[in-house]
Amino acid sequence: xxxxxxNARAWQIYGQRQLTRAYTPPVPERLGWTPxxxxxxxxxxxxxxxxxxxxxxGSGAGHHAVHLAQAHGARVTAVELSPTQHERAVGxxxxxxxxxxxxxxxxEHLAGAEPFDAAYAIGTLAFIDPHRSLPALRDGLRPGAxxxxxxxxxxxxxxxxxxxxxxxxxxxxxxxxxxxxxxMWVLAPQLWEDLLTEYGFRVEAIDLYPDPDxxxxxxxxxxxxxxxxxxxxxxxxxxxxxxxxxxxxxxxxGAILLSRQGILLGQHRRGTxxxxxxxxxxxxxxxxxxxxxxxxxxxxxxxxxxxxxxGTLVDHVEGVLxxxxxxxxxxxxxxxxxxxxxxxxxxxxxxxxxxxxGLFVCSAQILTAWRPDLSIDHPQAxxxxxxxxx
Numbered sequence: 001x002x003x004x005x006x007n008a009r010a011w012q013i014y015g016q017r018q019l020t021r022a023y024t025p026p027v028p029e030r031l032g033w034t035p036x037x038x039x040x041x042x043x044x045x046x047x048x049x050x051x052x053x054x055x056x057x058g059s060g061a062g063h064h065a066v067h068l069a070q071a072h073g074a075r076v077t078a079v080e081l082s083p084t085q086h087e088r089a090v091g092x093x094x095x096x097x098x099x100x101x102x103x104x105x106x107x108e109h110l111a112g113a114e115p116f117d118a119a120y121a122i123g124t125l126a127f128i129d130p131h132r133s134l135p136a137l138r139d140g141l142r143p144g145a146x147x148x149x150x151x152x153x154x155x156x157x158x159x160x161x162x163x164x165x166x167x168x169x170x171x172x173x174x175x176x177x178x179x180x181x182x183x184m185w186v187l188a189p190q191l192w193e194d195l196l197t198e199y200g201f202r203v204e205a206i207d208l209y210p211d212p213d214x215x216x217x218x219x220x221x222x223x224x225x226x227x228x229x230x231x232x233x234x235x236x237x238x239x240x241x242x243x244x245x246x247x248x249x250x251x252x253x254g255a256i257l258l259s260r261q262g263i264l265l266g267q268h269r270r271g272t273x274x275x276x277x278x279x280x281x282x283x284x285x286x287x288x289x290x291x292x293x294x295x296x297x298x299x300x301x302x303x304x305x306x307x308x309x310x311g312t313l314v315d316h317v318e319g320v321l322x323x324x325x326x327x328x329x330x331x332x333x334x335x336x337x338x339x340x341x342x343x344x345x346x347x348x349x350x351x352x353x354x355x356x357x358g359l360f361v362c363s364a365q366i367l368t369a370w371r372p373d374l375s376i377d378h379p380q381a382x383x384x385x386x387x388x389x390x
Contacts, residue, residue, distance in 0.1 A: 003167040003183035007127040008081055010180040014172055015084025018061070024092040027066045033122060033150040034209045034220045043067075045148050045224055049074040052117035055140070057106050057133075058124025062089030062099065069098030077116070079106045107132055110140030117141075120148040126184045130165060130192075134199035143229040147201060151221050152186050153208055158217035161188040163304050165195065188305040189221055190287075201225040249321040251280045253289045254366045255307075256328050257300075261349030264336055265356070265363070266297065268344045272360040275367075276300075276344075286325045294329065297344055298336040306331040313365045315381035324381075326366035 001009075018024075031043040046054070050073040056065040059078030068074040076099045080086045086103035093099060102109060107128070119141055125133060137147060154160045155170060162168065167183035174180075187195075189206045196203050204224045211218040254277035257264040265273045278293040280286065287304035294300050310326040338345030350356060352374065359367075364378035369385075 004128060007182050007184075010172055010182045011082040011127075012084050013180055014174060015082050015086075015088055017174055017177055018088060019084055019091075024088065025061050025063045027063045027070070029067075029071075031064060031067055033148070033222050035123075035218070036209075036212055039212060040207070040209050040220075040222060043072055045222075046118050046120060046146055049118055051075065053077065053114070055079065055106075055110075055116040055119035057119060057121035057137075058127065059089060059101070060085050060124070062093045062101060064122055065089075065099050065101075066093050066096050069096060074098065074118075076100070077102060077113070079104055079109050081105055107136035110136045113140060115140055115142045116145060118146050118148075120150075122150045123152070125149050126151050126186060127182065128185075129167075130185055130187075130195050134195055134201070138200040138227060141227040143227055145227045147196075147223075147225045147227060149192075149223040149225070151192070151223065152184065152218075153189070153221040154217055154219035155186070156216070156218055159186075160219075160303070161186050161191070161221075161305055163188050163191055165191065188303070189223070190305065192221075192223055196223070196225050200228050202228055247320075249323060250317075251323045251325075252362065253277045253280060253286055253293060253325045253327060254363055255290045255294055256310075256326065256366065256370055257294075257332060258328075259349055262351040262354075263349065263367075264298070264347055265350050265359075266336075266338075266344040266347045268360065270343075271358060273356055273358050273363070274344055274360040275363040277362070280325075286327065289325075290327045290329065294332070297339060297342050298347055299339055300332045300334045300336055302329050302332040309386050310366070310370055311383055311385035313362070313369060313381040313383050315365075315379060322362075324362045324366065326369055328370065 033040045049068060052074055054068060054074045054076045056076055056078040059065050059080045062078050065076040065078035069076050078089060078099055079102045083103055086101060089101050119137060167185050170182050170184040171179040172182055193203045202225060204226060207222045209220045254275040256275060265275065268274055276294050276297050280289040286309055287307045290307050291302050291304055294302050306329060308328045310328060313324040315322050336347035359376060361378050364376045365381045368374050368376050369383045
């Protein structure tokens, strides 16, 4: 069954269960973007919505739409695909001024609707293929309109976001009823940003909110984006000639992995001790290069979402410009093992206060860029730190 059909069925059953219980969630006193009361911002992230047309994507029981209409004077169109969820909303709030409840596929509704001044989704957009929802939202919002998305980042089982645009199984839990399987696009923040940018939005902020219960694994992400003005026709480009340019620079990455035992270093067949890393391949991001090199050299598995780039180190070697990007890897799986046909192996953890002699120059430069207090001799390189990102 296609992913979105699976989700439609699940929410139909969920809505029917709640109708059977005659349960209607209360209208909140404050708009919340996370499952936890008081965590994160309120309706202010939408801007002033007084008298403005606001789209509620996957409005469920309708309580968020009613809050925006009653407390903030918005004119809300609450679109819900599930007939039973729509029935819950209409049964409880049909007479509320300023809210229009519509049972429809949101992308189909947007195709014929007047563009909205703002849109938001609280936990719902992840049930729709972003390659279908985001173009529809771009076309259905006015230039400059905010789009606020609350999305799952890490689930109850500690499973973090994916770096590929594909759905995975998640479950809806409701009291003692059997769990309902769904297919969700649980994507890393950088991937959501890439998708939104591709489809005509500017991402202004991405915030992560962990469960206030420190024993729980759930993390929610809140994305604040804005619909860009219409773009002019593309400007063409062409190469200077059909010949490839002469190679005059080398670009590589080096990864710092810090555990309780220290940092991870391997021994090159030429004798130097090195951080995991290597050359960046054509068309590859620095984060992707770190993840690939880490797997190829050590067998460790990491995700780009767990890679933080530190900055660039620039120096020259025999007339060739060398650019090295240092990175800090926060999370990985497995144990480092010497890999066949790799130049570096015998991986081991070394305490920071007992670093060995014979470090590879690039590794030494990365380490002192990260921790200037480390006492390591090496040729100087120009370091340009990257700005911190959310």
